[in-house]
Structures are given as C-alpha cells and as structure tokens.
Amino acid sequence: xxELRRLxxxxxxxxxxxxxxxKMEVPLSREEMLGVIRTNEPIFLRHxxxxxxxxxxxxxxxxxxALSDLIRSARMRCAEGTxxxxxxxxxxxxxxxxxxxxxxxxxxVIMELGGDTAMQSPDQIFSIFAGAEELYVGWGTPDEQLSDxxxxxxxxxxxxxxxSRAKFKLLEAxxxxxxxxxxxxxxxxxxxAPGGWTHLLLERGLxxxxxxxxxxxxxxxxxxxxxxxxxxxSDVQFAPNTFDLLVCDMSWSPMQMAKLVLEKTDALTxxxxxxxxxxxxxxxxxxxxxxxxxxxETAFVLQKAKQLFHNRDEITLYLIKx
Ligand SMILES: C[S@@+](CC[C@H](N)C(=O)[O-])C[C@H]1O[C@@H](n2cnc3c(N)ncnc32)[C@H](O)[C@@H]1O
Numbered sequence: 275x276x277e278l279r280r281l282x283x284x285x286x287x288x289x290x291x292x293x294x295x296x297k298m299e300v301p302l303s304r305e306e307m308l309g310v311i312r313t314n315e316p317i318f319l320r321h322x323x324x325x326x327x328x329x330x331x332x333x334x335x336x337x338x339x340a341l342s343d344l345i346r347s348a349r350m351r352c353a354e355g356t357x358x359x360x361x362x363x364x365x366x367x368x369x370x371x372x373x374x375x376x377x378x379x380x381x382x383v384i385m386e387l388g389g390d391t392a393m394q395s396p397d398q399i400f401s402i403f404a405g406a407e408e409l410y411v412g413w414g415t416p417d418e419q420l421s422d423x424x425x426x427x428x429x430x431x432x433x434x435x436x437x438s439r440a441k442f443k444l445l446e447a448x449x450x451x452x453x454x455x456x457x458x459x460x461x462x463x464x465x466x467a468p469g470g471w472t473h474l475l476l477e478r479g480l481x482x483x484x485x486x487x488x489x490x491x492x493x494x495x496x497x498x499x500x501x502x503x504x505x506x507x508s509d510v511q512f513a514p515n516t517f518d519l520l521v522c523d524m525s526w527s528p529m530q531m532a533k534l535v536l537e538k539t540d541a542l543t544x545x546x547x548x549x550x551x552x553x554x555x556x557x558x559x560x561x562x563x564x565x566x567x568x569x570x571e572t573a574f575v576l577q578k579a580k581q582l583f584h585n586r587d588e589i590t591l592y593l594i595k596x
Contacts, residue, residue, distance in 0.1 A: 333370055
C-alpha cells in the first residue's frame with residue numbers, strides 16, 4: 275500500500291483480507307492506472323484485479339446465474355482467444371461455490387458462446403473475488419493482472435525427493451523474470467545448502483559451483499557437473515569471467531550479502547545474470563531495498579525487484595552485470 279500511495283495521489287484503500295488483499299480506488303482511468311503500474315511496478319504487488327462489476331451475493335444458485343449472465347453480456351470478449359476463470363474467496367463469504375464448481379459452470383457458458391477456456395497462459399482472465407457481501411468481477415489479460423494465477427499465488431507441484439521448498443523460489447523467479455535457466459552455462463550458487471536451487475540448475479543442464487558452510491543434500495553427489503565448496507563464501511576466490519549466472523539465497527544481513535556478492539563480480543562474465551534474495555529483517559523494508567539495490571548498482575543494472583509468492587520475509591532481485 276505504501277508503494278502505491280507514493281505512486282498515486284488520492285488513492286483510497288479498503289482491506290479485504292488482512293495483510294493480503296485490499297480494494298483500491300484511484301482518481302485515474304483504468305488505462306492511466308495500468309500505465310502507472312507498468313512504468314513503476316510495485317515490488318510488493320503481486321496481483322491486480324479490475325472491478326468491472328460488483329454483484330450482491332445471494333448465497334444460492336442465483337449467484338452463478340448472475341455470473342453466467344455477465345459473461346453472456348460480454349459475449350464478444352469470450353469469443354476472442356482463450357479465457358480462464360479465477361475465483362478467490364474471503365473466509366466466511368456467503369458465496370457458496372468452490373472455485374472448481376464455479377469454473378465448471380462458467381466454462382460451459384464460455385463454450386456455449388463459441389469461446390475457448392484455458393487453465394494456463396490464457397489470453398484473458400475473468401476474475402471473481404467473493405467478498406463478505408459482494409462479488410467483485412473483472413476482465414483482464416494476465417499482463418494487466420500481473421499474473422495468470424489467482425491472487426498471483428503461483429503453485430508448483432512438489433516432487434518426490436525434492437530437497438527443499440526453496441526450489442519453488444527459483445522456479446517462480448524464472449517465470450516472473452522470463453528467464454530460461456537452461457540458457458546459462460556455468461552457475462555460482464552462494465548459500466546453496468541444502469541444495470534446492472543447485473538441484474534445479476543441475477537438472478537444467480548447467481555446471482554449478484555451490485558454496486555453503488552447511489552440508490548439501492547427499493543426492494546431489496550423483497551430478498558430476500557439481501563442484502561443492504563447504505566454506506564461507508567470503509573465503510573463496512574464482513578466476514575472472516567464470517560464471518554467467520550467480521544465484522544467492524543467503525540467510526544473512528542484506529548489506530553483508532550485497533558486499534559479498536560485489537566481491538564476486540569479477541568472477542562473472544560481462545552481462546551475467548544474478549538472482550538474489552534479500553531478507554527483510556528490519557522495520558523499514560523499502561529503505562533496506564533501496565540501500566541494497568544502490569550498493570549492488572555499482573556493478574549491476576537492476577532489471578526487476580519483486581516479492582514473489584514463495585518469498586516470505588524477503589524479496590527477489592534480478593540483475594545484470596554491467
Ligand atoms: C535459505 S538457505 C538456502 C537454501 C537454498 N537456496 C536451497 O535451495 O536449498 C541459506 C543458506 O545460506 C548459507 N549461508 C549463510 N551465510 C553464508 C556465507 N557467508 N557463505 C555461504 N553460505 C552462507 C546458510 O548456511 C544456509 O544454508
């Protein structure tokens with residue numbers, strides 16, 4: 275909210291889900307607001323649902339009927355490309371239907387109108403937010419909504435033998451920053467244990483040097499492309515221009531982390547990519563981020579800073595070495 279307040283004068287917020295979702299009213303047109311968000315995408319905003327209509331909730335089948343009627347009245351939109359139905363609910367909403375039930379009914383309406391439905395990468399999303407009294411309903415492209423997942427909550431399948439949940443952070447960063455990890459050759463993973471990120475990079479075919487004073491998961495020994503260094507990262511040195519990817523997910527003070535990453539920049543090729551998590555342990559997260567980014571900007575160009583769904587008290591930076 276603080277980031278948005280700084281962007282738009284006269285913005286008004288109403289909390290919908292504590293610490294998670296709020297309604298905002300802005301003295302701007304939809305296009306103007308989207309323009310503001312596109313040029314200054316807030317770090318902590320994961321999802322943005324337009325409210326084209328607010329429908330009263332009846333708590334029975336009339337609600338599905340009203341949603342179906344709304345889709346029929348916007349028939350042109352459904353006919354263009356694929357449409358996904360997203361539903362989010364506040365706890366205790368009188369709207370009685372699950373996301374699966376709602377989707378089944380509305381998908382049928384879209385098909386009946388000659389449109390196509392899609393779960394992934396849809397051309398447009400029909401989003402429904404079931405609140406305490408009303409259904410907020412809006413159309414938007416995944417780009418306008420900042421995500422093609424309801425509420426920006428990107429879910430990945432947990433795999434058997436997965437080393438750590440941290441792997442989801444790197445998978446989500448890859449999607450969010452439109453990277454293709456398999457396009458890199460040689461990665462340096464700082465703060466690698468137990469090895470979720472290292473494992474993902476190895477799976478994608480990279481050679482990986484993993485540094486951590488803690489133990490890596492024994493299953494990683496099966497990869498000949500892995501070099502393990504059981505050390506503090508400040509005690510290791512590398513030849514110049516060795517790595518085209520640096521990833522760092524260290525649980526450490528943000529400024530110390532930035533200092534350590536800067537010590538390693540000579541080991542990176544020009545134009546190398548860096549994906550770094552910044553722990554927000556202090557009271558002033560925006561100030562911490564500004565300080566860390568301006569330090570890192572001595573050697574890198576910031577591409578994007580984002581609190582991903584799988585980040586808890588941290589954000590992820592995507593940088594390119596100058
Ligand atoms: C959140 S865990 C990393 C999880 C990892 N990304 C994964 O996918 O499994 C943070 C790690 O940073 C390591 N760490 C903290 N300070 C470090 C330092 N100075 N050098 C190397 N590793 C460090 C810790 O030992 C810890 O294992």
